[in-house]
Amino acid sequence: MNPTHLVLGVIGADCHSVGNKILDAYFTEAGFHVTNLGVMVSQDEFIDAAVETDAAAILVSSLYGHGEIDCEGLRAKCVERGLDRILLYVGGNLVVGKTPYAEVEKKFLDMGFNRVFGPQVDLAEVVELLRSDIAAAGRK
């Protein structure tokens, strides 16, 4: 059986690399095939990799506070490029300052992300959510 493919990376001009390596190791351990694009990844690079690998989900990280600008339009671009069913997850320190989490979450959900996570997230929970979201989306 083919493992499910995920694409992972830190978006924009963000070069925080520690969390990215942890996520790569964690999701690989959980049985996914992870294509890790590393830091400073553009929207197009995420999408190209997802197209080539037939990924079920793109996991976007943003730590440096400019996540909102960097993520804007990603969903629309995915649809344009034929990824109309792909799951988009985002996590990290998504905005600058002390905006309440609920507000941040709403902002990114409105942008077309399926799930939004803060820095304190429990990765075991994320794996569970990912499995059920993938099953619900009718992917293996």
Added chain:
Amino acid sequence: MTPPAFASVDIGSTYTKGALFALEAGAFRLLARAETPTTVDDLAEGFARVRKQLAAGSGSSTDVPVYLSSSARGGLKIAALGLTADLTLSIARMAAYSAGGKVVRTYAYELSAEEIADLERLRPDIVLFTGGTDGGNSAVVLKNAELLGRSTTDAFILYAGNRKVRDRVLALLDKKAVAAADNVMPEVGTIQIEPAREVIRKIFLERIVDGKGLSAVVREIGRDPWPTPLAVFELAGKIGATQPGWSDFGMIDMGGATTDFYSHTEAFTGGDSVLLRGLHEPLLKRTVEGDLGMRVSAEALWESERTLITSRLAALGRPVEAFDGYIRAVAAAPESRPENPTEEEFDALMAAACVRAAALRHAGTLSKVYTPQGGFYVQRGKDLRRLTRLIGTGGYLSRSTSAGPVLEACAPQSADVDSQPLLPVSPEAYADEGYLIPLTANLAGDFPEEAARTAVAGLRKLKG
């Protein structure tokens, strides 16, 4: 004892050229040369003539081993098909060029009806069919296999995409001449072009050798021919690997129809504040520009490089109309040579534009990215700044006696301070004076070091 002799013959689209060498003290010594117009209807005729001339010129027998390359019939035409432009398609193009092919068309994503019709009209020798990582995309790949299978294309189809669906792809193409090689991109960003390159070489032999008399030549010499650019590519690799002082060099082969750029240098050397994005390109890289050439492609060159050429014409005080007329004249008569100083100036201008554009397209870029912490850099493509030597070959650059035309490859940096092309900084320039490179290249398979040494010894260092 007389040293062993070897003959090398290159059957080009216009000329069939040959050389006879003696192998002495680790290098080849030139004994005789010969040249005759290529006999297009029966390549064996011109080949026999060259071979006879070589024997006569040296007083030796015709009985020496012969090494052969051919680019007759315009070389190996490849259509590259990939999934995304920046990943599999880009690698497919790289594979085609490093196999000595000429990329006549590229297609990404699912083939449209128009693209299939275009492919059927174009009739390339090979369709290099890629897409998907191993275990990755299959939907588009299988759809394209189905479309190619139903099309009337008679090209050889080489499948080098997602391995997991290879059997199904081959089944959909069972009415076609088809072969498979390992995926050119097994994982995102991993380049694996050797297997596809090897299969392309075999297809070249099967497809291109029969017909036009080449099979008779092959039977006679008992050795497989190489596509000329593949032989040159291999030679460039041997020069870089074995010749002291030549680990970082570039070579520009500029002809009437195309300009080829070869580079042998590590693509990315990093540093603390530089990050590579996109593909990590190979140590040895070849690009071919079909719109940059001195004769057959003169009009395409004028079109592509109009801005540069126009500003240089203005600096020289030459009217655009005169240049325009010259372009049309040489495109109509590809054998013509400049006949007066003005025409020489025009040729020099065309050469400058070809070299400059080919270098810019071969090279990567370095862009400055600003963050709240300060600036750092992002590199894309290949870094050519460390090239210490540049060779010019092909008719015009082989004859050149000044470094000027070759050094156009180090064109002034772009006006955009935040994004610079990674061109060579201060290389020495060399001319392949005796135009020996294609002929020594044929020997590089069996005699890598000797051929590389001979090619380098035949170069002339040029002054500014």
